Amino acid sequence: MNHNTALPATAARSREAGLDTLATYRKIAWRLLPFLVFLFILAWIDRVNVGFAKLAMLGDLGFSEAVYGVGAGIFFIGYFIFEVPSNLLLEKIGARKTLARITILWGLTSMAMAYVESAWSFYLLRFLLGMFEAGFFPGIVLYLTYWFPAAQRAKINGLFMTSFAIAGVVGGPIAGLIMSRMVGVGSLANWQWLFILEGIPSVLAGLAILRYLPEKPINAKWLSASERELVSSTIAREESAPGKHTQLSALVRNPRIWLCTAVYFCIVAGNATIAFWTPSVIKSLGISDTLNIGLLSAIPFIVGTLAMIWNGQHSDKTAERRLHCASAALLAGLGLIATGLLLGNATLALMALTVAAAGILAAFPVFWSIPSAFLAGTAAAGGIALINCIGNLAGFVAPYMIGWLRTLTGSLAAGLYFVAALEIIAALLVFCLLKDGGKTIHR
Template identity: 65%
Template sequence: MDAVSPQPAAQPAAQPAPQHSRGDAPAVDSARMHSKVAWRLIPFLIFLFLLAWIDRVNVGFAKLQMLQDLRFSEAVYGLGAGIFFIGYFLFEVPSNLLLQRIGARKTLARITILWGLTSMAMAFVTTPFSFYLLRFLLGVFEAGFFPGVMLYLTYWIPAGRRGRINGWFMTSFGIAGVVGGPIAGLIMSGMDGVAPLRNWQWLFVLEGIPSVIAGIVVLGYLPDRPRQARWLSAAEQTALEAELEAEQRHGGKHASFAQALRQPALWLCTATYFCIVGGNATLAFWMPSLVRELGVRGALDIGLLSAIPFTLGTVAMVLNGAHSDKTGERRLHCAGATLVGAAGLALTAAYIGNPVLAMAALSVSAIGVLGAFPVFWAIPAGFLTGTAAAGGIAFINSVGNLAGFATPFMMGWMKEWTGGVAAGLYVVAAMQLTSTAIVALAMRRLAR
């Protein structure tokens, strides 16, 4: 939409053109308007999610030394890494419904500050109970951030542009792996022996501080809605809101949360997301351990090698999201990505004794699993709006993220039971195949 209302007809050359009346709006360059929105919001939201993801998964690097210092077993680690998602599950829907009532600015600031403080407190874990408690609280405080941003973007980005924008935002997953690994490795190496904390304790403290600062910045930087964006002209504010309101009035979308819960599509999306998150959680929490299984020992070397799969996965996110927008197709782009992820995880398990082939397979798995995310989140936005979007997106994410609890624990338990990581990786590969079947087959009838 390039203008809110039609412009006056051209006047004869001898007469001056009439001025706009109070009810008219000047022409708006739609492409420039959407570009301004994207450049203003997306880099900052990427940065916030980058901090969230680092603070969520840095326990995977702390594990390299923490388990030995505290004498925790692999099963204790797996339960502690995964219990984050129980708190996440319990508080995510209420957080997103609250966001719709009080606005994104206050909600995202509260979330970011509290998760940063909790991450810093992880440095003082001494027992399995304190480990479980702080990981649970981290999930409680971070609950609502990701679905909150997904909902927030529907206030600013039309559906036809959302696959690409989702792809750029979700590069946070991959960027966190690209920069988080080397940064964690540097902290673990550089702060080893620096009093009064151990290197894994410094990791939690130094990576939690930026989140607290960023949460304070949110209050002054993020507007809740286009009408509050001082960096948009009045005409752009009006045009953008008119475009989004017209889209929400489009038939076929469910507006109430109760109505959305009765739709098979919501439950199919939830099951699909559960399987995708299972693959992502495995990569996030077990990547350092998987790289060490290949014979790498130095913390910095592990961090640098861990960045390779996430770099390729980040590129896959952007390309898959952009191509999905270009073609207008969502379902097969998502199913194809999860199929690639399944193949990569299975090949990692098969070649775990061969460092080169296993590393290549890990990279393939990251390309597939991460590449599925941006396209997946364009699917529920196609049939949800209003309160249904707030509650439905949070419901999908909260239930789906229970896989983040189940898979790290399952991986730790199966490693102790079998003595290796291959069996657990085959289970996670089967989860990716399940998501492929749901999206490609079960959702086909609903798409029609």
């Protein structure tokens, strides 16, 4: 049976069994996605709250912008080294244990950031944070392939990846509130309280994973027996479809893997930019109050949330991936260029940054539907992790280059132009090269 006939046949069997296929997947989505989104919001907040801590931490510790850039980015070196092993371990020992371990350890490390005293301790803890978080995002992407068929994955990925944007929406104001209200409390600085108070929920959430998260559909007691069979058989049928790569050894010989990796590197550079530098961009516009910076930093992520959901849903509806991903990356590049040009005008610069965030975030859900269309089994676990870990090295390159260029030129504009160029390269790579016989990889 080929890929195109699998879903209709499954739908016919589900009707015979009295099942509503879409209702089953909605039931799964409502059960899993809110919890997974919550986990990623915690991960994202603990990863990027250093951007808010920076507003006071650099002065207290005597760090330069370049030191901050290295510390913000070195997270991704640890992430790079340990990501593929973490995802392969997930395939062996299961999602629940892997995700619980990751969440608890990153929460503890985030809390330890409160006690940074030197540049080297800053670098070490950021490296450890990346090492412990490694495997979380690709693990979730892989985990969702156990539950949802290919035709729904851009939409599901989009709904899950709203956690990027939601974290920005809620994380900025929360960080700004903590920074503004915890000045002079106890013997700790406000940035130290930020790390501690935002690390505690992650530790508690890691413990909750073991009780709440089912391993696979067959383990979901909240699904009926017929629903479990429907989901499991559909996924199994897709995994065995012709054209799927299932062997890990085939990854390094597959040029599409390396092309996807290059594209993802460029997209992540933009994501790291808005994550680590949005507070600094807003501060450079003449806004000094940390609570106001936090509130204003939510605006790009609110718009990005809407763009991400719409782009993922529209991509599924039209069964088109390439143009949806390329156009989003191009929009991101143009938005970053405009932000650099308009830094002298607070209103226009914030509008341009919002456009850039919309493009960056909208590219993610569509992009991740591409590799899952030609990978399965162990190759999916390794391939998704490989793309993510190498692509996430941009999370080191972009903050480092922005910090270095700002120290060199005294302005954020040069760094924004550098990242804009990477977004435009991503658009060109997707549009010109991510093809398969003249068709998109997905189709």
